[in-house]
Amino acid sequence: MRTWLAKRRGWVITAIVLLLVAGGGVVWQAVTAPPGHTTEDARLTVLSGPGRDEPVELDTTLYVPASTPAPAVLLAHGFGGTKDSVRESAEKLAGQGYVVLAYTARGFGNSGGEVHLNQPDYEVNDARALLDWLSRRSEVELDRAGDPRVAAVGGSYGGALSLLLAGYDQRVDAIVPQITWNDLAASLFPNNVVTDDPGPFGVGEPHQGVLKKSWAGLFFATGMGRGPTPNPACGRWAADICAVYQRIVASGELDDEARAVMAKASPKSVLDRISAPTLLVQGEADTLFGLDQADANARGITGAPVRVAWYSGGHDAQGAEADRNRVELLTGQWLAHYLKKEGDAPGGSFTYSTVTGIRNQQLDMSTLGYKADSYSGLSGASSQKVDLAGRPQAIASPPNGTPAAISSLPSLGSLASLAGSAGVGLDLPGQFAAYESEPLSAPLEITGAPTVRIKAASPTGEATLFVKLYDVPDNGNPTLPNGLIAPVKLTGLATDIAQAQPIEVRLPGIAQRFDAGHRLRVVIATADQAYANPVEPVTYTVVVDGPVTAPTVTASLLPSEDAIWQIALVVVLVAIPAGILIAWLTVRYRARRRVRNLVEADAETPLVVAGLRKTYKDGFVAVDGVDFRVERGQVVGLLGPNGAGKTTTLRTLMGLLQPTSGSLTVFGHQVTPGAPVLSRLGALVEGPGLLPHLSGVDNLRLFWRATGRPIEEAHLDEVIKIADLGERIHRKVRTYSHGMKQRVAIAQAMLGLPELLVLDEPTDGLDPPQIAEMRRVLHEYARDGRAVLVSSHLLAEVEQTCTHVVVMSRGRVVGAGEVADVIGTGTGARLEDAFLNLVENVGKDS
Amino acid sequence: MTVTTARADGGAAGYSPGRTLTFGTEFRRQLTRRRTQWTLALLALLPVVLLLAFKIGGDGESGGNDGSFAAMADLGTAGAANFTLFAMLVSSTFLMVVVFAMFCGDTVAGEASWGSLRYLLAVPVPRGRLLSVKLAVALAYCVLAMTVLTGMSLLVGGIVYGWGPLRAPLGGEVASPEAIWRVLAVAGYLTVTLMVVAGLAFLLSVLTDAPLGAVGGAVLLYIVSNILDAVTALGDLRDVLPTRYTTAWLGLLSPEAQTDDMVRGIVVALVYGAVFASAAFWRFTRKDVTS
Structure with a gap:
């Protein structure tokens, strides 16, 4: 195991670093995760229905925080969801210390009953029964007996439920309805003609509009439920609602019964009864329930504090992360103040954001958050008029709305709004009239619903038109903010445009910056894929009548979160x-x-090796108790067969290896990695280490520069002469022969004429005359009180060159002394005989 | 031949640890390498190649909707700033990763493979100093590479397409002097995010004697991180992936600069870079050099 580890040390370290990093990630996850809570799944049977006496089974999960009793939150899901689709929100709220009751609405998931579309008798009564149940739980804080401290939170279908519940049950202490409707009829049959100030949806006349057929269809299909159903036409829809749906989609028009059903399911009917503080969160990217729905809710609630926040998401987009965090923060503040009575009253300030770009490759939107002191509605705090130019134009309504322009793609999530910004929302030739402004002289930030007056003439007296506001850069594609368009259904029109009366149209609410140099383009078009269009082909004449009135708000940038x-x-x-x-x-x-680490006694001895032992990480003992000395004036030969430990000794001498035990001193200074005394040592160990792309002389110069010592100490010319480098020294090293490289490396070792010269196989690659010359040089070198340590295989060579030898075998010194003395230990007259004798003896010992 | 007098610490007369292998020396050592010269020349030529591609390709329809990439490509000829941003967009995802990995991954492993590392250590260049100088020089070359790419792109783009305002992919413009600052900030940000690669390559350079292993390993891990980033199932964990914020500089392209993601990116990159570099120092000052 140890060996295995040692051999793969590099990988092990890499793995450890990566594990640490991954561990950091997990810790990060743990730190940012909400604190603990327990959950309790239960199927509750509650009494509901018109008389509150019809049992229905609801699938619920109760999230209980660490500390109870605590205020409760009734968490309702969106259309087609279940209690599991709100799990993440529930866990976060439980982490903030609320008892959270998440439940699957009737007709969905594992709950019983049929979908009644938030009818007061059914879904609202279900929720009221759940409040009763909460009031009996010991974990829930009570305002008084039977009245829990509770908020209703939910998005879309759940949002409308929270508004309706607050209207029908005064026990609710706060609500946070998100991306939901005010008037279901007006949402599914929008008509953006301004009939009655201040809102686009006048009362009195029965409401008629253009059927939002793709959303209506999607809505209905979602309510069918999944899997086999005994009723293929209606699925899990309640029979009366199903019948209404089939009638209005077939005709494309509302009737009185449909209006009555939708009115009961619309918060509009109960807003004046709401006394629970309401935080309305609405999405800017929402072609189903636009900003006008939240605006109507905000205006309708008069008996409680109301705060409005817009964010970049909605039914068409998830919204930017920063925006979702802001909504979460606002929700947290709202609940903390009105449920826990913690923190200051949140106040009525209005926050929204504009999309400014893409944030990264994941196409996450980048947004800028703004904050205004108060909510001033869709008309803005002030407004700016932008003139449009254009003449009356004939536009054709195609038969049955085919082909039709594509402004948005409901249900495709974020793609839908991208369609608009990427220029998919193009209009079809012949089906639209466009009216453009001059380039804007200053940026225009529209916050709210712009209005424009148009005139229209129709041979039938009726017209279905779609009015759109594009942002047109001077070059590049026009964009339709969030794919939002304003349908209008007109009746009683003149047949000639000259006699037509102006009609005021409220465009969809947006929060969008139109940059300087861009133009505003109002398009009046005839058919749109998302809506039901007239069956008979007809040609209208249309024109804009006056400027666009663009609402603006004075707001400051939200600080970064x-x-x-x-x-x-x-x-x-x-x-x-x-x-x-x-x-x-x-x-x-x-x-x-x-x-201070100096051994005084050895201060004049070039090298003292004492008890040197080196065990490699894989357990191999390369050197085991080596002792020898090199004195001034000596040329010492280090001899030994392969694997004797010569190289390990020399590497330790260079400070490359750390000895396991024992010591190695040069002029009395302990050799450690990077010990300054190494500067008095020149070495050639295990071959040359030259930069192949430089010439020999450049190598020498650059090497000397790396020592940081003055160039005159290098004795460069002298060394070059000694090594017999000649003219070839100016050619690149990679062209050198083996012997030439060896000679440059010897010259490099000799640079600065070090007091101790260490050469490993110096004659490797040299020819006989050069070897003879080398012998002479080494003798010369040691004469001035310097010392040379040569390791070699060539016994004859060592015999002639060296004054002393050290013979090593299997990591130990087996013989040392003057050459003559060592030869004397053998049987013959040559060093070779003594060497073989010494080396073999070690073999016998062990 | 005379014997030189020694210093108190045992060093030779002219020797001082603080003067060994200076920044300038190491810079020259690296500069003499063909590899360094070719890399810098290639980066200087890249803008010209892109320019030719734009000229030859003409105004072809950009196929499909590739989001930011297509948008940036469409705007590439709008002016010096947009041209430079396009050059940086196409090179930041792979080319610059390799360049940074090469400068930082080759620096120690390259010496080891030549055999010159042991002679430098026997000079002796203290190990910590050797590593500090090598890291500083490698990073200097990384910065130089980015500077060459940015500078040449600005120059080429400016001469051919003029010094117009920076046009953002989702609409909006940034006026000219400000636009140049934005571009330089993008270059600076990219340099910082690539510190992850630099740090990792440097660590691998210390761990292995094969320069290719160090460079390849760093690039590989970078790619793995990119792949993990694409796995949405990892959720919030992805927030601390080293490549999570590599495109956060897109935030600088809107009229109001968005810096939140860049702040995150800088923190993440610097933390990773520092951890990897520290590990390199920790290891190198303790290891047995066997190259």
């Missing part, structure tokens, strides 16, 4: 230089301490 990361940045920017400084000071301190 990424404060933690900004703090982290500061910490990192301080910590890294500080870490470097500390490391540098530590290294300096250690280096100073080492200076």
Whole structure:
């Protein structure tokens, strides 16, 4: 195991670093995860229906926080969802200390009953029964007996439920309805003609509009439920609702019964009864329930504090992460104040955001958050008029709306709004009239629903038109903000445009920046895929009549909510230089301490090896108790068969290996990695280490530069002469022969004429005359009080070159002394005989 | 021949640890390499190649909707700033990753493979110093590479397409002097995010004697991180992936600069870079050099 580890040390370290990083990620996850809670799944049978006496079974999960009793949150899901689709929100709320009751609405998932579309007698009564149940739970804080401290939170279908519940049950203490409707009839049959100030949806006249057929169809299909059904036409829909749906979609028109059913399912009918503080969150990317729905809700609730927030998501898009975080934060503040009575009253300030770009490759939207002191409705705090130019134009309504323009793609999520911004929302030739403004002289930030007056003439007296506002850059594609369009259904029109009366149209609510130099383009078009279009072909004449009135709001940028990361940045920017400084000071301190580390007795001895032992990480003992000395004036030969430990000894001498035990001193200074005394040592160990792309002389010069010592100490010319390098020294090293490289490497070792020269197989690759010359050079070199340590296989060579020899075998010194003395230990007259004798003896010992 | 007098710490007369292998020396050592010269030349030529591609390709329809990429390509000829951004977009995802990995991954492993590392250590260049200088020089070349690419792109783009305002992919414009600052900020941000690759390559460079292994390993792990980033099932865990915020500089392209993601990106990159580099130092100052 140890061996295995040692051999794969590099990989092991890489793996450990990566594991640490992954561990950091997991810790990060754990730290950011909400605190603990327990859950309790139950199928509750509650009494509901018109008389509150019809049992229905509801699938619920109760999330209980660590500390109870606590205020409760009734969490309702969106259309087609179940209690599981709100699990993440539920866990977060439970983490904030609320008892959360998530439940699957009747007609969905594992709950019983049929879909009644938030009818007060059914879905609302179900929720009221759940409040009763909550009031009996010991975990839930009570306002008084039977009255739990509770908020209703939900999106879309669940959002409308929270509004309706607050209207029908005064026990609700706060609500946070998100991306939901005010008037279901007006949402599914929108008609953006302004008939009655201040809202687009006048009362009195029975409502008629253009059927939002793709959304209606999607809505209905979702309510069918999944899997086999005994009723193929209606699925899990209640029979009366199903019948209404089939009638209105077939005719494309509302009738009185449909209006009555939808009115009962619309918060509009109960807004004046709501006393629970309401935080209305509406999506800007929502072709189903637009900003006008939240606006109508905000205006209708008069008996309770109301706050409005828009974000970049909705039924068509998830919205930017920063935006979702903002909504979460606002919800948290709202509940904390009105349920837990913690924190200041949230106030009525209005927050929204504009899409400014894409954030990264995942196409996550980048948004800018804004905050205005108060909500001023879709008409804005003030408005700006932008003139449009254009003449009356004939436009054709195709038979049965085929072909039709595509403004949005419901149910495709974020794709839907991208369709608009990517320019899919193009109009079909002949089916539209466009009216453009001059380029804007200053950026225009529209926050609200712009209005424009149009005139229309129709041979039948009726017309279905779609009015759109494009952002047109001077080059590039026009964009239709979030794919939102304003359908209008007109009756009683003149047949001649000259006699037509102006009609005011409210365009969809948007929060969009139109940059300077861009133009506003109002398009009046005849057919749209998302809507039911007239069956008979007809040609209208249309024209805009006056400027676009663009609502604006005075708002300031919201501060970044990424404060933690900004703090982290500061910490990192301080910590890294500080870490470097500390490391540098530590290294300096250690280096100073080492200076005192001198063995006085050996201060004049070039090399003393004492008890040197080196065990490699894989357990191999390369050198086991080696002792020898090299004195001034000596040329010492280090002899030994392969694997004797010569190279390990020399590597340790260069400070490359750390000895396991024992010591190695050069002029009395302990050799450690990077010990300054190494500068008095020149070495050639295990072949040359030259930069192949440089010439020999450049190699020598650059090597000397790396020592940082003055060039005159190098004795460059002298060394080049000694090594007999000649003219070839100016050619690149990669063209050199083996012998030439060897000679340059010897020259490199000799640079600065070090007091101890260590050469490993120096004659390797040299020819006989060069070997003879080398012999002479080494003798010369040692004469001035320097010393040379040569390791070699060539016994005859060593015999002629060296004054002393050290014979090693299997990691030990088996013989040492003057050459003559060592020869004397053998049987013959040659060093070879003595060597073989010494080496074989070791073999016998062991 | 005379014997030189020694210093108190045992070093030769002219030797001082603080003067060994200076930044300048190492910079020259690297600069003499063909590899360095070719890389810098290639980066200087890249804008010209892109320009030719734009000229030859003409105004062809950009097929499909590739989001930011197509949008940036469409705007590439709008001016010096957009041209530079396009050059950076196409090179930041792979080319610059390889360049950074090469400068930082080859620096120690390359010496080991030549056999010159042991002679540098026997000079002796203190190990910590050797590594510091090598890292500083490698990073200097990384910055130089980015500077060459940015500078040449701005120059080429400016001469051919003019110094018009920066046009953002989702609409909006940034006026000219500000636009150049934005482009430089993007270059700076990319340099910082690539510190992850730089740090990892440097660590691998210390761990292995094969330069290709170090460079390839760093690039490979970078790609793996990119793949993990595409696995949405990982959820919030992806927020701390080293490649999570590599495209956050798109936030600088809107009229109001968006810096939240860039702040995150800088923090993540610097933390990873520092961890990897520290591991390299920790390992190198303790290891047995056997190359």
